[in-house]
Amino acid sequence: MNFAMWIKALQVIPHVSKEEWNNLDVISKWLISTRAAVLIMTLISGAIAGILAGQNGMFNFWYWILVTFGIIMAHATNNLMNDYTDYSRGVDQDNYYRAQYGPQPLVHGLMTKKQLLTYAFVTGLIALACGLVLVYLRGGWTILFLGLGVFFVLFYTWPLKYIALGELSVLLVWGPLMIGGGYYAITGQWDWNVVIASLPYALGVTAVLFGKHIDKFEADKEKHIHTLPVVIGEKPSRYIVVGMFILQYLSVIYLIVVGFFTPVLLLVFLAVRAFLRVFPMFRQPKPDEKPAEFPDVWPNYFVAAAFLHNREFGLLYMLGLIINAVLITWI
Numbered sequence: 001m002n003f004a005m006w007i008k009a010l011q012v013i014p015h016v017s018k019e020e021w022n023n024l025d026v027i028s029k030w031l032i033s034t035r036a037a038v039l040i041m042t043l044i045s046g047a048i049a050g051i052l053a054g055q056n057g058m059f060n061f062w063y064w065i066l067v068t069f070g071i072i073m074a075h076a077t078n079n080l081m082n083d084y085t086d087y088s089r090g091v092d093q094d095n096y097y098r099a100q101y102g103p104q105p106l107v108h109g110l111m112t113k114k115q116l117l118t119y120a121f122v123t124g125l126i127a128l129a130c131g132l133v134l135v136y137l138r139g140g141w142t143i144l145f146l147g148l149g150v151f152f153v154l155f156y157t158w159p160l161k162y163i164a165l166g167e168l169s170v171l172l173v174w175g176p177l178m179i180g181g182g183y184y185a186i187t188g189q190w191d192w193n194v195v196i197a198s199l200p201y202a203l204g205v206t207a208v209l210f211g212k213h214i215d216k217f218e219a220d221k222e223k224h225i226h227t228l229p230v231v232i233g234e235k236p237s238r239y240i241v242v243g244m245f246i247l248q249y250l251s252v253i254y255l256i257v258v259g260f261f262t263p264v265l266l267l268v269f270l271a272v273r274a275f276l277r278v279f280p281m282f283r284q285p286k287p288d289e290k291p292a293e294f295p296d297v298w299p300n301y302f303v304a305a306a307f308l309h310n311r312e313f314g315l316l317y318m319l320g321l322i323i324n325a326v327l328i329t330w331i
Contacts, residue, residue: 002028009036016103021110033083033105033119034076041205042075043068044314045174048201048321049182052194055325058187063134067182070130071149073123078153080120084113085157124153134185141190145181152177164231170209175202193260200248200268200317204310207244210237211302215286238282241306245275248313262327267320274312278305 002025008014009031016024016032024032046068053059087106105111111119131146152160152173160169179198184190213220213227214237221230229237252268255261281302290298297304 001025006031010040012037013103016110018109021103029111030076030119030123032103033111033116034079034123036076038079039072039075041174041208041310041314042072042178044201044318045178045198045205046071046182047318048198049179049186049194051318051321051325052179052183052191052197053186055321055328056187056191057329058189060186063137063186064182066130066134066137067185070127070134071178071182073127073130074149074153077120077124077127078156080116080123081153082157084116084120088113089158127153138185138188140184140188142181142185145177145185148177148181149173161227162225164226164228167206167209167213167228171202171206174205175199193255193258196251197255197260199251201314203244203248203251204306204313207241207306208303208310210241210244211304211306212300214238214241214302215300234285238285238302241302242279242282245279245309252317261320262324264323264327265317265320267323268313268316271309271313271316274309278309281305 005014005024005028009028013035014032021029021032030036046064049067050059050064053064083104083106087104103110105116106113128146128150131142131149135142135146152169156166156169160166175198176195179202180190180195183194210229213229214234217227217229217234217237220227232240249268249272252261252265256263256265282305286301294301295304
């Protein structure tokens with residue numbers, strides 16, 4: 001067991017050689033191949049659903065575990081299928097963008113197609129099992145949310161990402177589906193205010209994806225992958241990301257005004273310092289070469305900036321939600 005690699009793979013997407021890969025345990029291989037470092041975004045969505053359920057006095061620990069573990073496994077399955085689909089369609093070839101910033105198990109010869117599909121099958125089966133248990137326990141609309149989850153896992157990479165629907169899919173999945181649907185699975189109730197409360201974080205996740213697609217704008221355009229930035233243009237896409245940042249704050253203000261949140265959620269405005277740090281980056285196109293003292297994540301640029309803001313905003317949002325739930329429940 002390589003605990004040091006487990007920790008590293010949860011923090012970054014580590015580069016490993018074929019020899020290093022062969023010496024890793026199965027958990028390390030799973031963490032690297034599923035890009036576990038980005039699964040934290042899904043964990044936060046599950047946590048938000050649980051906190052909002054607790055705020056309304058309807059938290060159920062075991063239902064929450066099933067929801068959160070299930071969506072994390074679903075996200076991991078999607079990442080595996082993303083690699084498989086793009087490799088099989090000839091996208092992840094010729095040093096394509098995805099293979100530059102971290103190991104693509106198939107491109108770099110770390111896994112065979114059969115091995116990757118085995119990982120995807122087992123991971124997906126675990127996700128499906130969590131969903132089916134929730135359908136049995138909760139019933140109602142849970143079956144619909146499970147069906148939508150399966151749909152996005154299987155069809156996000158193709159065709160949705162190829163026809164400019166990938167970004168919208170992520171907004172719907174990380175917001176209304178994961179948080180709104182997760183809240184329903186935990187509590188048995190649908191709440192539109194919860195759906196709106198999912199947007200501040202879902203917008204951040206979508207901004208991260210937008211940043212990634214802007215970064216690989218030229219590569220996607222060359223390979224006829226019609227992400228939304230490819231369709232609408234690089235410059236408008238940069239402005240849209242900034243707009244999503246602003247909408248995160250505005251949606252929090254709205255929920256405070258209508259009384260769903262207490263003013264303690266103004267805590268998220270501490271993330272403005274991160275916004276001011278990354279905003280100048282989005283005013284100009286991506287530089288041709290890695291800027292001096294830029295973190296070692298190149299060629300990631302806009303995605304790194306969006307991730308920085310999302311991390312700051314997301315952690316403050318969660319902290320505010322916890323304090324808000326305590327205030328509403330106990331005071």
